[in-house]
Amino acid sequence: MRSARRPFTMSEPSITQPNATTYPIDDLVSAAREGRVRIPDFQRPLRWQWEDVRRLFDSIVRGYPIGSMLFWARPAPAATVRLGALHIEAPARPDALWVVDGQQRITSLANALSDEGAGDSRFALAYDLRARMFVRPGDEPQLLPLPVLFDLQRLLKWFAERPNTAALLDEATRVAKAIRQYTAPAYIVKQDDEAVLRDIFDRMNNYGRRLSRAEVFTALHAGQSSTGRPRSLGDIAEHLDTRFGFGLLDDDTVLRAFLARRGPDVTREIRLEFGGGRVSREFPNETADDANQAAEVALERAVRFLQDDAKIPHFAFLPYRYLLVVLTRFFAHHAQPAHRNRDLLRRWFWRAALVGPALGRGAYTNAMHTLASCIVATDEDTSVASLLAAVQRFPPSFTFPERFRSTMAECRFVLCAMWSLSPRSPLTAEPYEREALAAALAGRRTATDVLEMLFPRRGEHRNDTGNRVLLVGDDANGDARALFAERPSQHDAETWQGVLASHALTEDVTLLLSDEDGAEPIRRRALELSRATSAFLKRMTEQEFEDTPPLESLDLDDEQRDDDPEPSHAEQPHA
Numbered sequence: 001m002r003s004a005r006r007p008f009t010m011s012e013p014s015i016t017q018p019n020a021t022t023y024p025i026d027d028l029v030s031a032a033r034e035g036r037v038r039i040p041d042f043q044r045p046l047r048w049q050w051e052d053v054r055r056l057f058d059s060i061v062r063g064y065p066i067g068s069m070l071f072w073a074r075p076a077p078a079a080t081v082r083l084g085a086l087h088i089e090a091p092a093r094p095d096a097l098w099v100v101d102g103q104q105r106i107t108s109l110a111n112a113l114s115d116e117g118a119g120d121s122r123f124a125l126a127y128d129l130r131a132r133m134f135v136r137p138g139d140e141p142q143l144l145p146l147p148v149l150f151d152l153q154r155l156l157k158w159f160a161e162r163p164n165t166a167a168l169l170d171e172a173t174r175v176a177k178a179i180r181q182y183t184a185p186a187y188i189v190k191q192d193d194e195a196v197l198r199d200i201f202d203r204m205n206n207y208g209r210r211l212s213r214a215e216v217f218t219a220l221h222a223g224q225s226s227t228g229r230p231r232s233l234g235d236i237a238e239h240l241d242t243r244f245g246f247g248l249l250d251d252d253t254v255l256r257a258f259l260a261r262r263g264p265d266v267t268r269e270i271r272l273e274f275g276g277g278r279v280s281r282e283f284p285n286e287t288a289d290d291a292n293q294a295a296e297v298a299l300e301r302a303v304r305f306l307q308d309d310a311k312i313p314h315f316a317f318l319p320y321r322y323l324l325v326v327l328t329r330f331f332a333h334h335a336q337p338a339h340r341n342r343d344l345l346r347r348w349f350w351r352a353a354l355v356g357p358a359l360g361r362g363a364y365t366n367a368m369h370t371l372a373s374c375i376v377a378t379d380e381d382t383s384v385a386s387l388l389a390a391v392q393r394f395p396p397s398f399t400f401p402e403r404f405r406s407t408m409a410e411c412r413f414v415l416c417a418m419w420s421l422s423p424r425s426p427l428t429a430e431p432y433e434r435e436a437l438a439a440a441l442a443g444r445r446t447a448t449d450v451l452e453m454l455f456p457r458r459g460e461h462r463n464d465t466g467n468r469v470l471l472v473g474d475d476a477n478g479d480a481r482a483l484f485a486e487r488p489s490q491h492d493a494e495t496w497q498g499v500l501a502s503h504a505l506t507e508d509v510t511l512l513l514s515d516e517d518g519a520e521p522i523r524r525r526a527l528e529l530s531r532a533t534s535a536f537l538k539r540m541t542e543q544e545f546e547d548t549p550p551l552e553s554l555d556l557d558d559e560q561r562d563d564d565p566e567p568s569h570a571e572q573p574h575a
Contacts, residue, residue, distance in 0.1 A: 019190075022183040023069075025060065025109060029150075031097060032083060032110035035090020038076050038098045039083070046084060046107055050122050053108045054134045057125060057146070061178045068185040069102030084111040085120035100189070113150040113179075127175055129168040141165055149176050214251035217258075217270045221288045233258070236296045245438030246303045247315030247445065249324075256368070257302070257328035258295040262286075264372035266325065267365060282333075282377050294332065299324075301331035309346045311540070313434050316447040317416050319353045319409040322368040326352075326387075329372050334380040340550040341384045347547065348387045350540035354396035356409060381549045388547050398537055400530040404465040406446035411465065414529060415447055417536035418470045424502040425475050426483040429495050431502070432472040440472050452480035454525070455518035466526025467518070469503050485513045504528040 023031075031037050059066050076096030081088040084107040099106060111117025118124050118137075126143040128135045137145055141162060148154045155176060159169050218232040233254040241248045259266040259273075262280045274288045283291065302324055306312040318324060330337075330345070337345065352359065352371065360366025374386035401410045422431045440450050451468045456478075461467060469480050477483075484505060487496040500506060506528060512521035 019188045020185065021188060022185050024180065025113075025182045025184070026180045028106060028184065029110050029113050032106060033086075033088065033114065035079075035081050035088045036093055036096055037083070037106060037110075038079075038081060038090075038096050039103055040072065040098050040100065046104065048104045048108055048122070050124070050136070052104070053112055053123055054125060056105060056108055057112065057134050057179070060182045061175055063178070063182075066105060066184060067102070068187060069105065070100040071102075071186060071188045072098035072100050073188050073190045074098060083107050084123060085117045086111055086114065097188070102186070105184075112146050115147045118145065118147050127172070129165065129171050132171065142168060144172055150179060152176070212251065213270065214255040217255050217273075218251075220271060221274055236292070236299065239296065240299060240303055241438075243300070244303050244307065245314070245435055246307065247438070247441060248443065249299075249315060250321075250445070253321045253324060254295075254299070256322070256325045257299050258291065260325045260329040260368070260372050261295050261298050261332040262291065264329065264369055264375070266368060266372070295328070298328045298332035301335060302327035305331065305342070305345070306349075307434070309342055310349050311420050311536075312416055313419050313437055314441055314447070316406070316441055316445055317412055317419065319412045319416075320356065320364070322364050323349060323352055323371075325368055326371040326375070329375050330383060330387075333375060333377040334383065337380055337384070338550045338552075341380060344384045344388060344547055344549070346540060347542050348384070348391060350537060351388075351391045351396050351543070353409065353413070354398055354537065354541065355391050355394040358394055359391060385547075385549060396541065396543070398534070400526070400533060401465050402526070403463050404451075404468050406448050406451070412447075413537065414465060414533050415470070417529070417533035418504065420536045421502045421504060421532060423470050423472075424499045425473070426499055426503075427475060427488065429491055429499050432470075436472050440476065450476060452476055452478065454481045454484070454513065455522065461519055461522045464522050464526060466522040466524075466529060469505075481513050484510050486510070504532045 028037075056066060074096060075094045076090070076092065076098070078092040079090055081090045108123060111120060111123035112125050124137050125134050125146045126137040127133075127146065127149055128140075129142045129144055131142075134146075135143065137143060142165065144155075144158065148158050149172060155172060159165060159172070214233050218234075233251045237249040237251065237254050240246060255270075256266045259268065259270070262273075262283055274291075280286060283294075286294070305327060306318070306324065312318055327345075327349070334341075357364050357367050360368070360370055371387060371390060374390050375383045376386070398413065399410065401408060401414065404411050404414075406412075419437075424431045437450065441447065447470075450470055450472050452471045453462065453467050454469060455461065455467055469484070471480060471483070475483060484500070484503070487493070491499065497507070500510065505525065509521050509524045509528070512524070515521060
């Protein structure tokens with residue numbers, strides 16, 4: 001098989017020997033805050049969390065090596081630079097340092113040592129002067145915030161305002177000096193050809209931890225947004241989350257959706273997607289930038305369909321990610337399907353969800369390819385009919401899950417059924433809004449944060465599905481049983497019955513909530529949830545109805561007799 005990489009020959013321009021230097025932390029942070037440090041579009045997203053940042057500063061104070069960095073020296077235009085939680089209005093610079101290796105470290109340093117960055121929980125650090133270790137900020141008098149520690153004038157003022165901590169000044173001075181004077185090795189490459197830098201980046205990461213497929217794709221084919229800023233798969237996911245509150249899609253799902261739009265085989269070699277002689281038969285003249293923007297639009301349509309038609313409010317409720325990929329391909333080619341086809345597509349979606357990976361003999365990738373291949377770019381009706389036919393060979397089945405796991409497809413069926421009941425606040429009797437759900441699940445890919453246990457401390461039945469209730473906002477206070485144990489004085493009996501029904505609860509069940517064992521109310525609640533889920537799936541799949549296409553697509557006999565009755569637009573159940 002031909003290699004995807006272009007071989008390097010001696011006739012090609014080579015780079016000069018990188019300059020080796022060292023940077024004090026103080027200089028690195030200053031360069032970042034001034035906007036001199038830039039992040040190329042081929043860099044992976046920021047992955048470090050609080051513990052990684054803590055270990056970085058612990059290594060610095062101990063004098064441990066933190067690894068070398070690699071910079072690409074070249075001009076940079078004026079731009080708003082995003083560096084972790086920092087948003088820097090950076091002027092155009094002739095001497096910018098583009099980070100080829102070291103992004104996680106530089107971003108962590110710049111954020112943890114500034115007030116703005118330290119407001120982000122990932123970078124919020126303090127130094128415990130008594131325990132001599134980095135910890136999370138708090139109110140204890142010996143906890144010194146890192147931005148204060150890094151600023152000499154603020155450090156002296158901090159101690160002046162706390163005379164009882166004067167004996168700890170020497171320790172603070174020692175740590176501040178260790179951070180400010182620590183020098184990190186770096187290499188600087190001067191090269192005008194960005195392709196060379198991408199190749200260096202690719203090779204460096206292949207020598208160590210391999211990048212994910214989505215990261216490699218972004219490195220090779222990142223497009224440019226209308227503002228001139230590089231558009232990565234992560235940018236697309238963030239935009240969808242911001243606009244629709246659907247949650248943050250993982251990069252792998254976004255990549256597969258991108259690829260499925262251009263062709264049903266999502267396992268193809270991504271290095272050749274916009275080169276190497278490959279041309280998309282469906283979008284032959286498309287550039288990487290065009291494809292990025294079009295993929296985002298198609299994903300938007302697919303997400304709207306899931307929320308409005310399939311009744312899936314959030315990514316954390318989605319049973320299978322590969323079905324979103326297939327929907328993206330469909331809406332890329334059929335932007336505004338007929339009303340009847342939208343109904344059929346909703347039936348297909350839930351029938352396919354019930355079938356699961358059995359469609360691909362247990363493999364999600366095979367199922368995705370099979371379904372994506374059903375979509376014909378030029379024929380909407382045939383596409384919908386083929387999708388339905390693909391899943392019709394497998395009898396759908398659903399078994400209510402006794403135990404709850406937020407990542408299981410069956411449990412997500414239950415979640416969608418819970419949401420379909422329009423759950424209402426036990427305190428206000430108002431239904432939860434989708435926006436409130438999105439806010440409660442911000443940054444989460446499972447629904448754990450909106451699920452409370454009626455009996456959180458009961459061992460045998462603690463993890464039962466019947467022990468879960470969906471609560472949002474102020475209602476998620478950790479005491480779900482108290483919320484439902486008795487009717488609040490502000491609600492009349494009819495209102496309270498409506499609130500309970502919206503959570504698949506009955507008054508009989510609530511009367512048992514005082515039972516310390518919890519087994520019986522959990523069992524009865526599970527029966528209510530099971531009935532609600534079965535009813536929801538029946539409405540969504542409409543198995544008992546004929547899957548006739550839109551009337552306008554049928555070849556009807558024009559020679560209808562005058563005394564023939566008008567054809568009915570209402571579909572009839574199977575005999």
